[in-house]
Amino acid sequence: MASPPRSTVRFGSRRLPISPGRSLLEALWNGRLPILQRSIRYHRPRAPFCGVGQCTQCLVRVNGVPNVRACRYVPGDGDVVETENAWPSPNHDVLGALDLLLPGGIDTLRGFRRPAFLTPLYHQVVRRLSGYGRIADRPGGIEPPAARRIETEVAVLGTGIAGAAALSTLAEHGIASVGIDTSPIAAVRPGVAMLSGTTVAFLPPPRPEVDRPWRLIAVEGRRRGVDVRARSVIIATGGYDAGLWFAGSDRPGVVTAEGALAFTEPNRAPFFRRAVVFGGGERAAEILDRCGPQVDAVVAPGSVSPELTEKASALEVPLYPRTLLMAAIGRRRVRGVRLRSRADGAEFSLETDAVILAHRRLPHPQLYFQAGAEMEWRNAGGAYYPKLGRGTATSQPGLFGAGEGAGFVGTAAAEASGTAAAMQALGEEPPSLANLGRVDAIEPNEIEGYYRQLFAGRRPKGKWIVCPCEDVMLTEIEEAHERGYRGIEVIKRYTGVGSGLCQGRYCLPDTLLLLARLEQRRPTEVGYITQRPPVTPLPLSAFAGLPDESEPTGAAR
Template sequence: MLLIAPPGKGVKMVGDTRIWNHPTIKFERKKKVRFTFDGKEIVGYEGETVAAALYASGRRVFSRSIRYHRPRGYYCGVGRCASCMMRVDGVPNTRICTLPIREGMVVESQNRFPSLDLDLLRIVDYLFPHGIDYHKMFIRPRFLRETYNRFIRRFAGIGKPPEPVKSFEPPEQGRRSAQLTVVGGGPAGLCAAVEAANSGVDVLLVDENPKLGGRLRREPQRIFQTNEKEEKTGSELLKELLNQVEKAGGKEEGKGKILVMLNTTATGIYQNHGNKTLVLTTPENLVQVETKTIVVATGSHDQPELFENNDLPGVMTSTAAQMLMNVYGVKPGERAVVLGINKDSLELGKQLLDAGVEIACFVDQSQKRVSETEKKVFDEKNIPFYSSHKIKKVLGHNQVKKAVLAHLNEDGSESGEEEKIACDLVCLALGRRPSCELTLQTGCKHRMVPELGGFTPLRDKKFRTTVKGVYVAGGTAGIMDTAGAMLSGRVAGLSAATDLGIGGEKPLAKCEQFLKQFQDYYDNLDEETKVGIAKTTVEEVC
């Protein structure tokens, strides 16, 4: 293999897939960090996650499935699936896609025999291609049932219990109180926190990631349109919002404070005598927060897609690919098939090209047509668009090698025409659905809205839900566009301040101003999105 020396960095590691010369993003790689994976030393850089460092070293298989021991790889990139769970320093089932590397860390794969790449137990997948019916298969003869159970328990499941600890002191449960808790540190959550704090509300801002920013952090080079009709890159917009968070409240009289908790997951919301009890999980302990109001701005999830072998390493969401190449500077693959023809998938395509990834084609089941302006950058590289096609299956043993495309008739049935495309990466960019797990826990009314991707909380024009004191903003409210998400966050934060009776008439007047801007934003949306937003907006909520 050719050894390439990045400027001033010395000789590049054999098999290293890091991006050293990116046209728009500068990756800061300072201190090297060494850890072991299954006994082998891996070298990463401070700030990388375990998954990013392993992926950069050439590893594609991260785990094996529970029953059939099928290979699993880097899929979501943000800790929302179980594909990357490993044993870390003796702790089983740790999601390594969000875990930063540490010097001397011991990482081990799970649920494989004898190794992760060559798992002999995968023979189960080949012997039972249509699945195992435990209810019928392992009940006779009766005297062998205990033997069956011992066998199944030995080879199924994920991981082994941690080593027994002689003395263990459970961490003390933390307690906090807040006037407003904002869950989610993306554009909507940041705007909600800033407006509420500037109105005099003490805000607790919670995010599950190590840094604030959401999609702005994973798409730093993308051009976003702000509510002032200005265009800014993701990094510029993030810098501006973080500046606002830092300045919000301050020492001025009548201003609130913003307390930020990172690496913290909101795992439950409970009603408590008019207040809300929010349970937070931190790396150290559980924190119980008594809060009067909550803005849920947890964003959205990538839409999955069904096709044969869609669990093979190399199939990943657009978010996962963006985290690798834009945040950690690691190439997600060499040749990609992008599933989806839409604004976000085209932007993803440009980011893949910037990262040095060849794009084999774009695929979409609909008959979508792309404008000449949007296609220009791809036409120059002769990248085809396959509308009225679907991915029927992907081929490969431990990693994607080819994607099989099937042509579709007007009624959606397969015409019989197929084409095999060589690739090692399939990016799912079919749109997003609201992340409404927390709002479902509160008892808010939801509605299935296909135009917005799935179940979406009902809310009024000021983003109040059907449960008093609970507000939604951004992707959680079905507003996927960054400009709209920011406006919805500002309105939600000001609505919370007004309902708390803090700030007098000022937050109310400011809220009306942002509502007018949101109406202008809504008037310029496409008809499908307008219909979806209209379905979730009600006159009275509580």
């Protein structure tokens, strides 16, 4: 019997096979990290970086819709996939020649003002030359699908360890709940309504005195809105691996630990033959567990944990504690790294074709900000976390925080906090969380001291891209400071840092530390940007499909 024809996507002149439920990135994978785009402004080659839908380095155009994350998109048969931001292709981008003519890049934000009637034409031309790509083929022509509504007792945002523990506890008590996760392949939990591949934003409830107090718009598959009403919300959005600033940090081959884990799934050979891992703790040890034979060296910003030392010595991997990562060597891809000892300033290089950043975890705080929860700065994490009162209760009634995003460290703490949040949502007394691992509020932040030393010395040549989405350079932030701009919100508006599609995940945490040092203020005094929903960019059509507010909030539909 003839086997059924395989589903494929069209990519240029080729047809690439796809597998059910697997990401588009898998289909585009070519044995090594594919270069899928060029950066805007400087046309720098970019390859997937995070593997979990947080960065903007795997964007492609699918069926005429721009900026689709290949690592998150599950393709369908016949999808037409194109690269964007480069001409004729990201591998050979002719527009890159402009960088030789205009080494300072094209200023797409300011510049041309008069005569005013030519401004739109000017912007059209410079934006195309800068690699901004094309807008959607049918802007405004998309009929908004009607949103459906879910009414539930508890909405759990994030279904990782903490979210899963909360959902299990709620299911055990027979409480209606819905789990919502951005991953398109979140595990289905028996007896629990799940919305996967979905991002959410808090909306003000239309009639708070009648409706369930929490209202969220969840958007499935970037299109269809789901109007979620819940008595309680548990935020368990977790954390992510941070980026790092060094010359050439945006080179293909530099990936986060999450990226390394995603790109080296057990069924896939690693994209690198040799890697340098940057980090001195648990996360770096995890990478050694998964990719040990390919790891050539572990470079740590500070000291190295006993667990990591033991693993590295078993694998005979050399350790470089208290070392600055100064530069990635290589023009199109990483070929090596330049390092400097923090102890004696000695510089040396290592050959490698991957740099895995496993030095720092950051929380996802956006939904807490949006929900109006009181936040606090915790020094050891170098980030904002929700201020928790009893157990997992935030300052907002009916809103609970669990897991890494709420400052709980480690698997056991994530699980226990998820269970506690579910009990509190049920109105029960939570178990004590006193002995669980928590991000310390006082302890100094390791990366703060690291950057202080890095910026005090001579910097190697090369582009220090601090915001890979918008190609903002470190010197632009420093110049903005010299010109008298103060505070992160102002610096964001002036330089564009943090205004890209990753919504500041990979640039703002470090920008905050830099500004605190330059302005000689505490990070909290430098402020934080206003968090505007949604956390992941969505088409307006999803919101346009929301039901009319005058409709009664009856049964779920």
